Amino acid sequence: SAAFNLKPPAFPPKDFVFGCATSAYQIEGSAWNEDGKGKSIWDTYAQTPGNIGHNDTGDVACDHYHRYKSDVQLFKNLGVNHYSFTISWTRILPNGRGPVNKKGLQFYKNLLGELHAAGITPICTLYHWDLPQALFDEYQGWVDRKVVDDFKHYATVVFEELGGMCSFWSTMNEPGTFCVRKRFGEGEGSRLKSKSTWDPSAPLKCLHNALLAHASAVKIYRDGNYPGRIGVITDGQVYYPLDPTSAADADAAQRAMTYYFGWVNHPIWNGDYPPRMRKELGSLLPTFTAEEIALVKGSSDYYAFDGYTSGFATLDPTCNPKNSSSVSTPTNYNNGILIGSPTQGGWNFQVPDGFRAALNYIHEQFSPPVMYITENGMAVLNEAVLPIDRVLDDANRVDWYRTYLQQLRAAIEVDKLPIKGFVYWSCMDNFEWADGYSSKFGVTHVNFATQQRTPKKSATFLKDVITKGHNLDHWYP
Numbered sequence: 026s027a028a029f030n031l032k033p034p035a036f037p038p039k040d041f042v043f044g045c046a047t048s049a050y051q052i053e054g055s056a057w058n059e060d061g062k063g064k065s066i067w068d069t070y071a072q073t074p075g076n077i078g079h080n081d082t083g084d085v086a087c088d089h090y091h092r093y094k095s096d097v098q099l100f101k102n103l104g105v106n107h108y109s110f111t112i113s114w115t116r117i118l119p120n121g122r123g124p125v126n127k128k129g130l131q132f133y134k135n136l137l138g139e140l141h142a143a144g145i146t147p148i149c150t151l152y153h154w155d156l157p158q159a160l161f162d163e164y165q166g167w168v169d170r171k172v173v174d175d176f177k178h179y180a181t182v183v184f185e186e187l188g189g190m191c192s193f194w195s196t197m198n199e200p201g202t203f204c205v206r207k208r209f210g211e212g213e214g215s216r217l218k219s220k221s222t223w224d225p226s227a228p229l230k231c232l233h234n235a236l237l238a239h240a241s242a243v244k245i246y247r248d249g250n251y252p253g254r255i256g257v258i259t260d261g262q263v264y265y266p267l268d269p270t271s272a273a274d275a276d277a278a279q280r281a282m283t284y285y286f287g288w289v290n291h292p293i294w295n296g297d298y299p300p301r302m303r304k305e306l307g308s309l310l311p312t313f314t315a316e317e318i319a320l321v322k323g324s325s326d327y328y329a330f331d332g333y334t335s336g337f338a339t340l341d342p343t344c345n346p347k348n349s350s351s352v353s354t355p356t357n358y359n360n361g362i363l364i365g366s367p368t369q370g371g372w373n374f375q376v377p378d379g380f381r382a383a384l385n386y387i388h389e390q391f392s393p394p395v396m397y398i399t400e401n402g403m404a405v406l407n408e409a410v411l412p413i414d415r416v417l418d419d420a421n422r423v424d425w426y427r428t429y430l431q432q433l434r435a436a437i438e439v440d441k442l443p444i445k446g447f448v449y450w451s452c453m454d455n456f457e458w459a460d461g462y463s464s465k466f467g468v469t470h471v472n473f474a475t476q477q478r479t480p481k482k483s484a485t486f487l488k489d490v491i492t493k494g495h496n497l498d499h500w501y502p
């Protein structure tokens with residue numbers, strides 16, 4: 026009867042890319058010496074006592090290097106049709122360049138073979154912050170233009186060896202973040218050695234070289250006629266004026282978004298850096314030649330967005346863009362009102378409507394033909410002290426994903442954005458950079474003492490959405 030006229034599940038649309046993500050250093054373990062692997066800057070950084078809480082390291086992490094077969098079965102049980110992972114440069118080229126380490130390559134061939142057998146499509150990223158230590162020792166990494174040639178060589182080797190097994194590539198994860206943002210900067214070349222002698226142009230040089238390295242790798246891939254698509258994964262946050270009635274705050278919000286999204290993406294989609302950055306930063310901002318502008322422009326087949334949270338922006342009269350280490354207008358998440366529901370992962374407020382706004386901002390600014398969300402997620406702290414049933418009953422993470430997917434659905438159905446996929450962070454708990462193992466983003470719990478994996482309630486929710494479809498209104502496990 027009419028009373029039981031149930032609506033069909035409305036989400037996701039047909040052929041939607043639905044996946045989960047990890048990164049090499051955060052899950053693989055076998056840190057720096059197994060099967061010929063060389064050391065990355067993250068091995069060095071985390072192995073140096075005092076840098077990470079509890080002196081946590083990625084030496085073992087999820088031991089994924091040894092457990093990839095059962096992990097692929099785990100991912101299959103999560104219901105995902107895609108899996109996004111990253112390749113460790115120092116497994117392939119232990120010293121950053123020079124002879125190829127066959128065993129390191131074989132690991133990724135085995136992993137890709139296992140994914141194909143499980144019917145999971147791989148999304149493969151060349152670089153997620155684990156720069157070869159040898160290149161850092163030689164020239165401080167991304168701040169030096171030499172990195173472009175080394176990255177080209179690395180990309181050439183990987184495409185030749187793995188290009189036939191993966192057809193969805195990204196050159197790097199969040200170049201803006203590994204070049205500048207404080208939380209992650211510890212692991213990045215421009216900061217590691219010389220915290221006391223901070224050079225404000227370092228992040229700008231780093232990103233400049235990262236853009237050239239990315240675009241050069243894309244050219245190699247396209248010239249090689251590999252049958253796939255390639256681009257770059259970038260993050261961003263929408264900023265709202267702290268005082269909604271203030272024109273200065275409105276401008277500060279626009280400025281902050283230009284410095285976050287536009288700095289990286291304007292060169293890729295529109296050519297060159299945003300005019301506002303050029304004007305404000307002057308000679309501090311590196312310049313592209315005409316050929317380099319042409320190389321970088323159009324160097325992504327899709328826009329891949331890592332979207333987590335949003336913030337407030339206000340005009341800070343003391344902020345001099347030329348010596349701001351964040352090259353961004355200061356933001357204030359909490360000036361009497363919160364931008365969204367707080368989560369235990371301090372910076373990561375739950376702002377689902379800001380997520381939709383970010384997707385619209387991206388489309389307005391850059392008009393990409395296809396968009397993907399390549400990371401989104403929520404952390405819980407100190408799970409170790411909670412009883413396991415409490416950890417697995419992660420109702421707030423279910424709410425996070427349900428509300429973000431509602432907004433994603435509105436962005437597709439109402440705003441008509443060309444969004445073709447959503448990849449969540451993360452498939453399983455892992456090494457959360459500066460936070461070590463105190464912060465957990467996984468929908469699968471990992472007991473780091475036993476390596477036992479147990480899906481949380483959020484894994485079941487996402488699996489229901491992916492495999493059965495869902496209206497996202499309410500979800501009862």
Ligand code: PNW
Nearest residue numbers: 048198199260261262331333334450457
């Ligand atoms: C991601 N923000 O980056 C990284 O790619 C992952 O490696 C990491 O584990 C994950 O964050 C969780 O921290 C970010 O908008 C992207 O503030 C965006 C933001 C922060 C981190």
